Amino acid sequence: MNESKLNRRDFLKLSAIGAAVIGGLKVIQYASASEAEAGLHQLAMVIDQGKCTGCGYCTLACRAHNDVPPDISWNEVSPAGQVGEKPVFIARPCMQCAKAPCVEVCPVQASTYRPDGIVMMDYDRCIGCRYCEVACPYSARSFNWETFDGPNPAVPEWGEPEVPRRPRGVVEKCCFCYHRIDRGLSLGMRPGIDPKATPACVNVCPTGARIFGDINDPESTVSQILRKRPSLRLREDLATFPRVYYLPPVTEA
Amino acid sequence: MKLLHKSNWNIAWLVWMGALSLLIVAGLYAALLVFSKGLVVTNLSDRVPWGLWITIDLSSIAVSAGAFSLCAAVYLLGLKRFQPVARTATFIGLIGYTMALFSLLLDIGRPDRFWHAIVFWNKHSLLWEVTMCVTLYLAVLVFECMPIFARFEWLNRRFPALTAKMDGFHRFAPILAVVGLGLSMLHQSSLGAIYGVLKARPYWFRPDISVLFIISAVAAGMSLTVFASMLASRLTKKVNIDDSLLERLTFFIGWILVVYLYFRFWDALTMTYTYEPGRTEGLNLLTQGTLSFNFWIGEILLGLVVPILLLLNKKTRAIPFWRMLALALVVGGLVAYRWDTNLSGLLIVLSYLPGDLAVAYTNYHPSLIEIVSGMGILAFGFLAFSLGVRYLEVVNHQKAMDHAQEKLITEPAATD
Numbered sequence: 085m086n087e088s089k090l091n092r093r094d095f096l097k098l099s100a101i102g103a104a105v106i107g108g109l110k111v112i113q114y115a116s117a118s119e120a121e122a123g124l125h126q127l128a129m130v131i132d133q134g135k136c137t138g139c140g141y142c143t144l145a146c147r148a149h150n151d152v153p154p155d156i157s158w159n160e161v162s163p164a165g166q167v168g169e170k171p172v173f174i175a176r177p178c179m180q181c182a183k184a185p186c187v188e189v190c191p192v193q194a195s196t197y198r199p200d201g202i203v204m205m206d207y208d209r210c211i212g213c214r215y216c217e218v219a220c221p222y223s224a225r226s227f228n229w230e231t232f233d234g235p236n237p238a239v240p241e242w243g244e245p246e247v248p249r250r251p252r253g254v255v256e257k258c259c260f261c262y263h264r265i266d267r268g269l270s271l272g273m274r275p276g277i278d279p280k281a282t283p284a285c286v287n288v289c290p291t292g293a294r295i296f297g298d299i300n301d302p303e304s305t306v307s308q309i310l311r312k313r314p315s316l317r318l319r320e321d322l323a324t325f326p327r328v329y330y331l332p333p334v335t336e337a
Numbered sequence: 338m339k340l341l342h343k344s345n346w347n348i349a350w351l352v353w354m355g356a357l358s359l360l361i362v363a364g365l366y367a368a369l370l371v372f373s374k375g376l377v378v379t380n381l382s383d384r385v386p387w388g389l390w391i392t393i394d395l396s397s398i399a400v401s402a403g404a405f406s407l408c409a410a411v412y413l414l415g416l417k418r419f420q421p422v423a424r425t426a427t428f429i430g431l432i433g434y435t436m437a438l439f440s441l442l443l444d445i446g447r448p449d450r451f452w453h454a455i456v457f458w459n460k461h462s463l464l465w466e467v468t469m470c471v472t473l474y475l476a477v478l479v480f481e482c483m484p485i486f487a488r489f490e491w492l493n494r495r496f497p498a499l500t501a502k503m504d505g506f507h508r509f510a511p512i513l514a515v516v517g518l519g520l521s522m523l524h525q526s527s528l529g530a531i532y533g534v535l536k537a538r539p540y541w542f543r544p545d546i547s548v549l550f551i552i553s554a555v556a557a558g559m560s561l562t563v564f565a566s567m568l569a570s571r572l573t574k575k576v577n578i579d580d581s582l583l584e585r586l587t588f589f590i591g592w593i594l595v596v597y598l599y600f601r602f603w604d605a606l607t608m609t610y611t612y613e614p615g616r617t618e619g620l621n622l623l624t625q626g627t628l629s630f631n632f633w634i635g636e637i638l639l640g641l642v643v644p645i646l647l648l649l650n651k652k653t654r655a656i657p658f659w660r661m662l663a664l665a666l667v668v669g670g671l672v673a674y675r676w677d678t679n680l681s682g683l684l685i686v687l688s689y690l691p692g693d694l695a696v697a698y699t700n701y702h703p704s705l706i707e708i709v710s711g712m713g714i715l716a717f718g719f720l721a722f723s724l725g726v727r728y729l730e731v732v733n734h735q736k737a738m739d740h741a742q743e744k745l746i747t748e749p750a751a752t753d
Contacts, residue, residue: 209450219535
């Protein structure tokens with residue numbers, strides 16, 4: 085009788101301790117998760133369609149800096165009708181969606197969110213099932229159907245490769261030149277201001293149609309432009325919340 | 338039933354085995370090309386990343402559904418008399434899932450990383466869930482098939498203690514049936530949901546595909562089991578079938594098809610009401626476009642209407658020819674449905690331009706290498722089933738298997 089009472093008390097004690105531990109862990113998890121979600125920087129890209137001339141320099145610079153094979157474009161420029169007499173183009177990097185279909189569907193977590201909002205690809209983990217390609221509304225992903233072992237025609241004219249080539253059989257995409265951003269930040273530079281901390285496509289654009297920066301910083305160029313001018317994001321109806329904003333072309337007055 | 342003369346039968350068996358082996362060797366060669374050169378040898382593209390192999394994968398998993406549905410019927414609903422049929426279905430299930438595994442190994446870009454899904458969990462991904470369920474269910478099927486492999490005479494003679502142990506797994510059949518039912522209900526429908534959850538593909542983005550996938554899988558899985566049993570019984574004396582059992586089952590299949598047609602009708606009808614970019618084009622592709630023959634003739638007429646009439650009509654159901662024809666048509670209709678579902682979503686290219694509803698069509702025809710390797714996978718399935726019929730008595734309704742197996746446990750050396 086006595087023994088069983090003790091047991092019950094012990095049981096209650098243990099349960100209380102257990103609940104406290106679980107609760108505490110949850111609180112810690114919550115805190116760290118919200119910190120990760122907010123992030124110090126929230127990177128975004130603004131593309132001014134009024135300034136884009138469709139020269140395709142961005143595609144080439146991207147190919148060189150990221151060592152992308154000639155048959156793949158991480159950053160595709162295509163015609164998008166015209167305004168008045170002027171032809172309009174649309175440049176499409178990866179949208180780095182805040183609710184990215186590719187991240188949700190990947191069976192092995194090869195696609196993940198970074199705290200600064202970049203949708204990362206783990207090329208060592210990807211199994212090449214191509215579900216992300218099927219899920220992406222922007223066709224921003226490309227599969228390596230064959231080994232890319234020849235010279236890169238975009239090198240050295242458009243830059244030098246800064247990341248390793250992806251192996252055959254994995255899906256690849258634009259990651260906002262995260263390696264430039266990370267290296268730049270570690271040297272105390274600011275993405276969007278210092279070219280060495282900014283994506284290659286932004287630096288190369290001859291008309292300055294691309295602006296890059298931190299939308300967490302109200303003084304950054306991207307924040308100011310997005311406050312000033314009307315902008316849109318692609319397929320907003322799908323609620324993927326892209327981090328690439330477009331400034332629609334305006335008719336010349 | 339007319340059976341071939343013994344010597345003729347042996348020759349026919351050798352020719353059959355030889356033909357299948359040739360197809361398998363050709364398939365292996367094609368697979369080697371795929372592994373050495375990469376998926377560039379296929380006609381798949383970034384527009385249509387899934388094609389023939391995915392159809393083989395989806396279809397072979399679907400036609401394996403007889404295993405879980407019949408095991409559930411026998412061990413959970415207590416329909417004990419169907420036990421011998423469930424045995425055949427379980428064996429077909431093991432073959433089907435192995436075929437699915439082969440086609441997936443071909444299809445993924447990095448087959449060396451096939452195990453990643455088991456280690457790196459993305460619990461949010463339906464493909465992850467399907468991979469886990471298929472892996473676990475494959476293990477269940479291996480255990481369920483242990484008593485079947487214990488029937489292998491050579492093994493029985495050499496290692497009677499081992500076969501007795503293998504046979505002992507029969508005791509776990511009810512538990513395995515429960516686990517198998519749960520895993521199958523999950524992944525058979527999730528295979529449809531893999532398509533159904535994709536917002537970016539309006540033709541797929543609806544809840545019905547998962548429901549249609551599981552109902553069609555149950556119908557076709559049972560159909561293949563009954564068809565294979567009947568076909569085997571017409572070709573070899575190694576087979577004993579109880580026709581009244583199979584007749585009951587086919588009647589039931591007829592009604593499942595009616596349910597399937599009902600869901601299919603409402604699913605399609607709701608898509609016709611308003612214009613929705615991408616979705617309407619997907620439906621048009623099926624009803625008037627490149628997939629229309631597959632849809633109207635393969636899926637609806639031959640895959641549903643004709644089998645329903647043949648199976649629910651007592652007269653035609655009683656005649657083996659008409660019954661077998663109807664069952665084969667059900668399986669064909671299922672393959673057509675899987676093919677059409679995959680392509681009707683992928684062949685539609687939706688623009689991402691702001692305010693632009695432009696929809697374009699693309700095309701896909703499998704390459705020779707895809708076809709040859711796919712044929713190799715099918716040949717493997719036929720070979721495995723033929724060997725099972727000959728050496729493992731997978732189609733045998735005559736003996737009360739329960740009894741025979743219990744006897745085997747107590748007298749390990751006993752063979753008949």
